Amino acid sequence: MNADNHTDGWVERLVRADVRATAAYHVADAAGLVKLDAMENPYPLPRAARDELVRRLGAVELNRYPDPQARALTARLRQTFGIDPRWQILLGNGSDEIIQILIAALATPGHGVLAPAPSFVMFRLIAQWLRVPFHEVALTPDFALDVPAMLEALRTHRPRVVFLACPNNPTGNIFAPEALCALIEAAEALVVIDEAYLPFASRDQADLLAHYPNVLVMRTLSKLGLAGLRLGMLFGDPRWIAELDKLRLPYNIGTLNQLAAEAVLEQYPALHEQTTTLIAERGRLFAALGADPRLVVWPSEANFLLVRLCAADARATHERMREHGVLVKCLDGSHPLLAGCLRLTVGTPAENTRMLQALDAALEG
Numbered sequence: 001m002n003a004d005n006h007t008d009g010w011v012e013r014l015v016r017a018d019v020r021a022t023a024a025y026h027v028a029d030a031a032g033l034v035k036l037d038a039m040e041n042p043y044p045l046p047r048a049a050r051d052e053l054v055r056r057l058g059a060v061e062l063n064r065y066p067d068p069q070a071r072a073l074t075a076r077l078r079q080t081f082g083i084d085p086r087w088q089i090l091l092g093n094g095s096d097e098i099i100q101i102l103i104a105a106l107a108t109p110g111h112g113v114l115a116p117a118p119s120f121v122m123f124r125l126i127a128q129w130l131r132v133p134f135h136e137v138a139l140t141p142d143f144a145l146d147v148p149a150m151l152e153a154l155r156t157h158r159p160r161v162v163f164l165a166c167p168n169n170p171t172g173n174i175f176a177p178e179a180l181c182a183l184i185e186a187a188e189a190l191v192v193i194d195e196a197y198l199p200f201a202s203r204d205q206a207d208l209l210a211h212y213p214n215v216l217v218m219r220t221l222s223k224l225g226l227a228g229l230r231l232g233m234l235f236g237d238p239r240w241i242a243e244l245d246k247l248r249l250p251y252n253i254g255t256l257n258q259l260a261a262e263a264v265l266e267q268y269p270a271l272h273e274q275t276t277t278l279i280a281e282r283g284r285l286f287a288a289l290g291a292d293p294r295l296v297v298w299p300s301e302a303n304f305l306l307v308r309l310c311a312a313d314a315r316a317t318h319e320r321m322r323e324h325g326v327l328v329k330c331l332d333g334s335h336p337l338l339a340g341c342l343r344l345t346v347g348t349p350a351e352n353t354r355m356l357q358a359l360d361a362a363l364e365g
């Protein structure tokens with residue numbers, strides 16, 4: 001059989017046109033490069049965590065379904081992150097799955113999703129996949145929430161879910177508390193505060209839960225050093241979580257993931273030490289980049305820095321950095337506010353030094 005005509009138009013006839021028109025989520029090939037494009041923690045698992053993980057793997061009962069409620073892991077997360085006993089926790093296969101659950105449970109064809117822009121692309125992509133409207137409101141030029149424009153969008157579009165990443169990706173800033181409160185108070189919507197970068201931030205927003213009935217907080221272990229694990233969490237009032245939990249696929253967190261996350265979180269201080277190093281390195285990079293007249297760098301509460309090249313072409317610079325062995329993220333073209341911008345993930349001290357050299361060499365042309 002000829003592979004070329006094997007499906008004979010079946011795929012074209014049956015797969016939704018909007019799906020066929022969608023580009024697959026692109027992950028750049030980083031083979032052989034210093035990988036500073038995806039906000040990964042550059043350090044391997046701390047030794048004690050690795051040993052504990054290996055020790056427990058031998059006893060895993062893979063013939064059994066996982067604990068559907070992941071009770072031991074949930075208790076461990078509650079303890080590690082000091083989550084108030086009033087709040088219930090829902091776990092997802094990364095925050096991405098939680099975003100999908102939230103949108104599936106709340107949004108309708110008439111009442112979709114609202115987020116500022118630029119922000120995390122998955123908010124928009126998942127709304128599109130679930131065929132609900134997605135509305136975005138540009139941040140101000142200094143990346144603050146444009147509160148009047150957001151309030152107007154709330155009135156006009158009446159979304160059911162609002163996503164606010166705090167710190168925001170890719171801008172790295174935490175939105176002002178007054179702006180958050182103004183939006184939460186005006187929204188006839190669930191406001192989800194996405195704290196993916198909390199390990200690198202000066203403060204969290206969990207206090208909002210006690211003040212507002214329409215807020216939930218989402219976190220992830222990805223940026224903490226466990227991106228490969230895929231574990232996200234959402235917490236807040238048990239009545240919200242009980243409804244959302246109905247749409248969670250049973251056993252979405254496999255036995256290996258539950259066990260690995262538990263073992264690693266028992267060694268949380270070692271992970272925390274890694275984030276402390278990364279925060280110090282972020283400071284070093286910020287100072288070095290800030291002293292370079294060829295670019296603008298913004299302060300960041302995350303494990304990346306956003307820079308704008310004053311004169312150089314960002315795409316060409318990105319490509320030349322890759323030729324010098326360093327992969328970063330080019331954001332030029334993804335949003336008007338990001339014209340000429342690159343996003344640089346903070347790596348190990350040696351990686352950061354190489355990144356600065358590659359950027360310098362690329363800007364020299």
Ligand SMILES: *Cc1c(COP(=O)(O)O)cnc(C)c1O
Pocket residue numbers: 039093094095096097120165168169194196219220221222223227230231232
């Ligand atoms: C990286 C990131 C996440 C993490 O998603 P996971 O699916 O948990 O890996 C969530 N939100 C934002 C804003 C991010 O940048």
